[in-house]
Amino acid sequence: MNDLVQPPAVSPGPPARGPTSVVADRTGPSPGRALARQNGRMAADRSQAPSRLDPADLYAVDSLLSEEERLIQGTVRDWVRRRFLPGVAGHFAAGTFPGELIPELASLGLLGMHLQGYGCAGSSALAYGVACEELEAGDSGLRSFVSVQGSLCMFPIRRFGSEEQRQRWLPEMAAGRVVGCFGLTEADAGSDPAAMRTRARRAGGDWIVSGSKMWISNGSIADLAVVWAQTDDGVRGFLVERGMPGFSARDVEGKLSLRASVTSELVLDEVRLPQASVLPEAHGLRAPLGCLDEARFGISWGVLGAARACYQAALEYAAGRHAFGRPIAAFQLTQARLAEMATRLVQGRLVAHRLGVLKDAGLARPVQVSLAKRANTRMALDIAREARAMLGANGITLEYPVARHMANLEAVLTYEGTEEVHTLVLGREVTGLSAFS
């Protein structure tokens, strides 16, 4: 794995980039042992048994990816390292999203990448997951931007929209020229979206929508909001454009998490919308919940990236930081922490990969997505906290990625279904009894 941080050398090794004065061969060893086939997917050709395991992928889960998925992984990882990471601490400190990178995200093809047609790349779910992992290794705010654009705004237009709506919005959104947001949650209706107070009523051929939405990622930078409102026929979805009379957004102040991401309140004060703004195929809460399921899939993968970044930072720090005359990596308490992190990363990667395979086969059930979102987010948060502690005082600064990820993951634990709600979803699945109310 090309690490975001330099590969750790727990035993002091030569730091030199490579040998010199050597006439190197152009060909390497003849292809040897091929790795196993998994689920009919050809494992990447690693040619030989690795002499050293990747500390962040001890089960070589990456080798389950196709060559194409690995190329996506490498491309996004490289882009994040070169284009995003240098500026993220500054954006986090300032509380701003690097909107100047949106055209680059678009030209990479990451916006709505798993959707078919309308200017979208049409990748597999696994490829989408892999990209989310690399984006969130940068920052949860970056992955959130892509999740909201692709899974929460483009996805419902693709799935529930009319042909005209798709034609009008999706190519522009894939190109990053239109930014979207998703308005479901309200200040007093989070885990219980049926309690929403935003209402839409018919007025002649039009609709009048009133209410407010809270904790809306991308809200104030969005050109288009997918807003969910109660109607006499149940919950419907509306496409609300920036600048429509009565529609405004203002940012949430004082966030200590997801600071490199825009979070807003949307206010709809008697906003008049034509019938053409309604998503014709979305009826009832199942529609927005289906969107969240898409986004949660991305989170299940994304948090692996945040966890990996923290783990690698901790590993590197432990190798280089000395106390009592030895690197702290040599102490048993440090090793116990690292061993636990490495194990939980492997577990999380396997869960995410299996979920991706199920999703590509059309078999992923919402409860399985809940399991992965809940387990992996908790894993990532625990790793971030442990890593923070291992870095000591350095761990609380923006000089290292750890505290930033740790703070972000607090929001990720809550959004798109709290840990508690996903626990109850799982509980209901295994007992057949609902504990929601």
Place this chain on the structure above:
Amino acid sequence: MDIAVCVKQIPDPNTPGELDPTTHRLRREGVDAVLDPGDEFGIEAGLALAEAHGGEVRVVSMGPERSVEAIRKALAMGAAGGVLVADPALVGADALTTARVLAAAIRRGPFDLVITSTESTDGYTGVVPQAIAELLGIPAVTFARSVSFDGSTLTVRRQTENGTETVEAGLPCVLSVTAGVNAPRYPSLRGIMAARSKPLDRLSLNDLDVQLGEVDQEIVRVEPAPQRKGGEVVADDGTGAQRILELLRQAKVI
């Protein structure tokens, strides 16, 4: 304009390299292999020229079978096709053998321009581009820092030891480009997905009209590069600025 770009898959330069003590070769087992970052500049140069003046970019590589990954990356960036020469007999090939094989592979298709990096980031011999040109019987324009083309003549600003010089060349020729000649594009997702359906020819030595001849080169011994000496610290006693100026003059950077 048909452009052949030579590329190579190398052990990830971000991981410390190790030499095999018996073969004196770089260990490639268990190390991630990547498209030589230096080659991305050549690919970008080729794509930019083809986009501006028509034609296609074909990437040519010699290496083990897994080098298809590096070729695929070039295809994902926008190259139209690729050729990989993989043959057990080429394990440990030296620079001249490499040039012979690449030249033979290039000759199989039409080409107006051959682009390479100045040297590989693992072997660093830096002689393959010129050798290819010699074998193809065409000029080599090396160490390009910028390239422009007016439809018939390439104008190249070359890096030299003392600065730069601008040269012109007609086609066909071999052009080696330095890192920094351009900003290589990232492959797009669409490009990555399109890469799988682009032609990728896998060749062995039998497919090529190439004479390998005797062993041209033998690695007798390898040793680590000498440690860098510590820099000189200029303590500022009021003449520091003057002293630094002198040092910069000595280094011929001003």
